[in-house]
Amino acid sequence: MTDSMIDEPVRGAAHRPGDRRGLVLVLLAVLLAAVLAGHRAVPNVRGLGSLLDSATPLLGLGVPVLALAALLRRSRRALVAVALPAAVWALMYAGVWLPPAAGSGPAGIRVASQNLRAGNPDPAGTVAPLAEAGVDLIALQEVDDAGRLAADLRQRYPHHASISTVALWSRYPIRDSAGVDTGLGWTRALRAVVATPQGDLTVYVVHLGSARAGDTATRDETVRILAGAVRSDRADRLLVLGDLNTATTDRVFTPLTRLLRDAQADAGRGFGFTWPSSVPVTRPDHVLYRGLTPTTADVLRTPDSDHRAVTAGFRW
Structure with missing residues (x-):
């Protein structure tokens, strides 16, 4: 062989x-x-x-x-x-x-949203990069001490509204604010009317229910209730800012995307992931809008939080 x-x-x-x-x-x-x-x-x-x-x-x-x-x-x-x-x-x-399809040009108003993280040892330090970026409105979630933050932000943001653990700071007067029930059993959202130089702007600051592996029922219900509130709101210009605890690709998000546009999708680049802050793999934090034209959308890393902040600019 x-x-x-x-x-x-x-x-x-x-x-x-x-x-x-x-x-x-x-x-x-x-x-x-x-x-x-x-x-x-x-x-x-x-x-x-x-x-x-x-x-x-x-x-x-x-x-x-x-x-x-x-x-x-x-x-x-x-x-x-x-x-x-x-x-x-x-x-x-x-x-x-790809380059954003939304309108370009200078923004008439710039906004930001940040989940501070409960127990944050230095919430003012977390918010400082947003103030330094020159935004006009700052929406915050998981606020432990709104009074302390108000003292720190008063010079740049003399107007604020808060309820429970959500708050809004503004360079412009806030004409009206009230809590919004999202079905959590405690109020974790607010609606405010901001008197901007271009006209009234209705702003929702929201922290929806948490989603856990094998248990998203609470989060899903809060999305549905928020969508109902937005649907019945007659404001022409409206923003929803906050931690919605889900991504825009989630089918549960559909009731909101039928009513509002996503600033990141229209004026940003990339997925805009925000959580966890160190190596973000999803985007629970959002800037949703109607009645405005987005000019910019971005993500900003801030200290002492497990979420990155989201920012957006708009013109009338």
Whole structure:
């Protein structure tokens, strides 16, 4: 028996497992594409569908992982298959990196929203970068001591309204403010009318119910109730600022996106992730609007909070 007769079966045996590994990668690529394209079809049992909706932007990270695996396995068909989820993800999200389609030009009013984090040892230090950025309105959530902050912000923001753990500071007079019931059993939202030089602006400062793995019912109900309040509000120019505890890609967010536009989507670049502050992977913090034209939208890292702040500029 010759050496070639011994070697041939060995080479064939080594080749077949390689083919099977390539097939597994093909199947994984097809599965990833299917999940991306059909995530809304996954039942929202115990918040699973909601969690998947929120995570879909991150699923794009699976594309380079699969591509690298295909290269290491030297599998052409696997590499070709990876193009499918890559194309689906690009169709869904590549547009967020394109130049904003919203109006440009100087902003008539600039706003910011920040979840301070309960127990923040230096809330004034967290808010300071927002004041230094020159925003006109600052919406805050998880405020432990509004009176202390009022003393720190009085020079730049002489007007403020607060209820429970949410508050609004303004350079312009606040003509009216009241708490908004979002079904939590305690008031964690307010509605204020700000008298800006361009006219009245209605501002909601909101901290919706928390969502936990396997338990999003409270958060979902607060989204529905907030949407009802916005729907019945007759204000022409309106902002919703705050920590809504869900991403705009979440199906639960739909009642709000039917009524309001998202400043980040219209005037920002990228996903604008805000949480956790150190390595943000989702965006629970939002600037939603109607009756205005956004000119800018951005995210700002601030000290001593587990959320980054969101900012936006608007013109009438």
